[in-house]
Amino acid sequence: MDSIAPVAFDVARIRQDFPILSQPQARGRPLVFLDSGASAQKPRVVIDAMVRCMETAYANVHRGAYRLSELATDAYEAARGATARFINAADVREIVFTKNSTEAMNLVAHCWGRGVMQPGQAVVISELEHHANIVPWQMLRDDKGNELRVCRVNDSGELDMDDLERHLADGKVGLVAIAHMSNVLGTVTPVERIVAMAHAHGARVLLDGSQAAVHRRVDVQAIGCDFYCFTGHKLYGPTGIGVLWARLEHLDRMPPFLGGGDMIASVTFEHSTWAPSPGKFEAGTPAIIEAVGLHAAIDYVTAIGMDAIEAHERTLVDHATARLARVEGLTLLGHAQDRGGVFAFALDAAHPHDLATLLDRAGIAVRAGRHCAEPLHARFGLEGGTTRASFGLYTTTDEIDLLAQALAEAREFFR
Amino acid sequence: MTPSTGGQTTGLFDDLRDLYQEVILDHGRKPRNFRRLEDATATARGDNPMCGDRIELFVALAPDGNIADAAFQGRGCAISTASASLMTETVKGKTAAQAKALGATFRELAMTGTCPDCGAELADEMERLAPLSGVHEFPSRVKCATLAWHTLNAALDGTKEASSE
Numbered sequence: 001m002d003s004i005a006p007v008a009f010d011v012a013r014i015r016q017d018f019p020i021l022s023q024p025q026a027r028g029r030p031l032v033f034l035d036s037g038a039s040a041q042k043p044r045v046v047i048d049a050m051v052r053c054m055e056t057a058y059a060n061v062h063r064g065a066y067r068l069s070e071l072a073t074d075a076y077e078a079a080r081g082a083t084a085r086f087i088n089a090a091d092v093r094e095i096v097f098t099k100n101s102t103e104a105m106n107l108v109a110h111c112w113g114r115g116v117m118q119p120g121q122a123v124v125i126s127e128l129e130h131h132a133n134i135v136p137w138q139m140l141r142d143d144k145g146n147e148l149r150v151c152r153v154n155d156s157g158e159l160d161m162d163d164l165e166r167h168l169a170d171g172k173v174g175l176v177a178i179a180h181m182s183n184v185l186g187t188v189t190p191v192e193r194i195v196a197m198a199h200a201h202g203a204r205v206l207l208d209g210s211q212a213a214v215h216r217r218v219d220v221q222a223i224g225c226d227f228y229c230f231t232g233h234k235l236y237g238p239t240g241i242g243v244l245w246a247r248l249e250h251l252d253r254m255p256p257f258l259g260g261g262d263m264i265a266s267v268t269f270e271h272s273t274w275a276p277s278p279g280k281f282e283a284g285t286p287a288i289i290e291a292v293g294l295h296a297a298i299d300y301v302t303a304i305g306m307d308a309i310e311a312h313e314r315t316l317v318d319h320a321t322a323r324l325a326r327v328e329g330l331t332l333l334g335h336a337q338d339r340g341g342v343f344a345f346a347l348d349a350a351h352p353h354d355l356a357t358l359l360d361r362a363g364i365a366v367r368a369g370r371h372c373a374e375p376l377h378a379r380f381g382l383e384g385g386t387t388r389a390s391f392g393l394y395t396t397t398d399e400i401d402l403l404a405q406a407l408a409e410a411r412e413f414f415r
Numbered sequence: 416m417t418p419s420t421g422g423q424t425t426g427l428f429d430d431l432r433d434l435y436q437e438v439i440l441d442h443g444r445k446p447r448n449f450r451r452l453e454d455a456t457a458t459a460r461g462d463n464p465m466c467g468d469r470i471e472l473f474v475a476l477a478p479d480g481n482i483a484d485a486a487f488q489g490r491g492c493a494i495s496t497a498s499a500s501l502m503t504e505t506v507k508g509k510t511a512a513q514a515k516a517l518g519a520t521f522r523e524l525a526m527t528g529t530c531p532d533c534g535a536e537l538a539d540e541m542e543r544l545a546p547l548s549g550v551h552e553f554p555s556r557v558k559c560a561t562l563a564w565h566t567l568n569a570a571l572d573g574t575k576e577a578s579s580e
């Protein structure tokens with residue numbers, strides 16, 4: 001796809017690809033969907049690919065020696081190949097399909113954390129993490145005693161790189177696990193620098209790409225990290241499928257995750273041996289139809305072009321930054337230099353939950369609460385939560401204007 | 416609150432006035448009994464982990480078993496704050512059993528919008544709580560309205576913690 005010259009980004013055309021965006025909403029208002037950071041809408045090609053798989057090429061994978069099973073296996077493995085190309089993995093065997101990115105991080109905490117890291121080694125996370133990149137490491141700490149260190153975030157919502165250096169200084173850190181992009185602050189973290197610093201101190205790096213992989217081109221080899229994960233449903237794909245990428249040498253050192261069918265080489269009652277990666281980590285019947293859907297989603301965004309998507313998003317971010325700043329009484333959380341299309345904010349006159357109810361009336365879907373980042377909200381003194389608008393490739397500047405107008409009106413309503 | 420322009424603006428949110436009645440906005444902004452009770456005989460904490468709402472409830476039971484005083488602190492949306500505020504006002508002077516019965520009836524009101532079993536005995540109290548009945552049309556907000564009452568049950572039963580999840 002890279003050789004094809006990118007066509008101009010036409011958001012009106014793109015919106016036609018998403019059936020839900022033309023569904024009539026309550027009181028005839030169009031849907032203004034500003035919760036793509038939680039889960040994105042699905043284009044027709046993804047929906048069709050999954051239906052087609054069930055209608056024409058469905059059977060269990062890796063099992064049957066009949067044509068349908070071979071077709072399904074081919075489709076499932078083709079999805080792995082597309083995923084590998086999407087993030088520029090060196091080897092298709094480095095792609096492990098999981099249920100979502102939460103499972104991917106738990107897999108690393110389980111198999112790398114318990115199976116490869118030494119109990120004396122520490123894990124460094126940061127204040128801006130999603131619970132999915134906090135809790136598995138707490139569980140590892142409580143189980144095996146691995147210390148958990150938390151890197152600070154400055155008032156702009158950027159990682160405090162000096163603090164990271166301090167945490168790494170004693171050489172005891174086995175793993176740095178950090179979000180590539182925050183789901184609350186929008187901050188994009190300096191992943192190449194993180195990797196360079198961590199590797200210089202002998203630590204491995206896991207990046208939670210749940211948000212980032214949706215918004216910009218990811219090249220795991222250029223970044224140089226050790227583990228990278230993302231989740232299908234935020235990338236315009238279906239729920240039920242996520243991705244763990246890890247260097248083959250790491251996967252080969254890791255013990256299996258779950259036990260069962262497909263992950264073994266041979267089984268006797270005395271002893272079992274494991275299938276090579278990635279099968280070792282994919283016990284049981286995988287998410288076949290979802291893998292096909294993810295493949296279609298990857299093809300879809302690749303055809304539009306991740307660079308074009310990123311450029312469109314930059315327009316949205318600039319527009320939102322300027323427009324939201326003019327809403328009286330509104331405080332934005334996070335002012336990172338490098339950021340993506342996620343804006344969490346507090347409005348002086350209205351609690352986030354009340355605000356979300358009001359915006360819903362205006363046909364605007366936003367999320368209220370702490371967005372699975374409770375410690376981050378505590379860090380900014382917003383224990384009661386924030387309201388969050390997050391953008392997708394179908395988001396328009398008009399929608400951001402509607403949001404800003406509705407916010408101003410909501411403020412009047414509660415004053 | 417004074418209506419912004421004497422009425423006839425067609426605001427984006429006019430049809431939400433049923434949910435956010437004046438009483439609720441007023442109690443949400445200026446909650447009554449919003450303080451600690453130093454002589455509380457029963458307390459409990461209520462949490463709505465989904466949205467981060469949290470209240471701490473204080474009840475002072477008199478020797479005759481009546482609720483002599485009730486107060487709360489915490490953080491929450493207009494609906495959960497107003498509900499807690501109205502609750503502390505309505506349960507004063509009630510017995511623990513009456514307060515729990517009132518809570519059960521209120522939960523029905525919040526979930527269904529009506530209260531067919533409201534006996535004459537509770538009619539006055541239910542009328543005071545009626546402004547909150549609008550939440551039944553907003554399933555995700557019912558918990559906001561009922562958090563205080565779950566917490567009251569926890570305080571009276573001595574379980575100390577309530578969650579509206």
Ligand SMILES: Cc1ncc(COP(=O)(O)O)c(C=O)c1O
Nearest residue numbers: 100101102130132183210211231
């Ligand atoms: C930064 C980040 N990490 C992890 C997750 C978890 O994703 P999932 O729920 O698909 O596992 C999310 C989304 O909820 C997220 O935004």
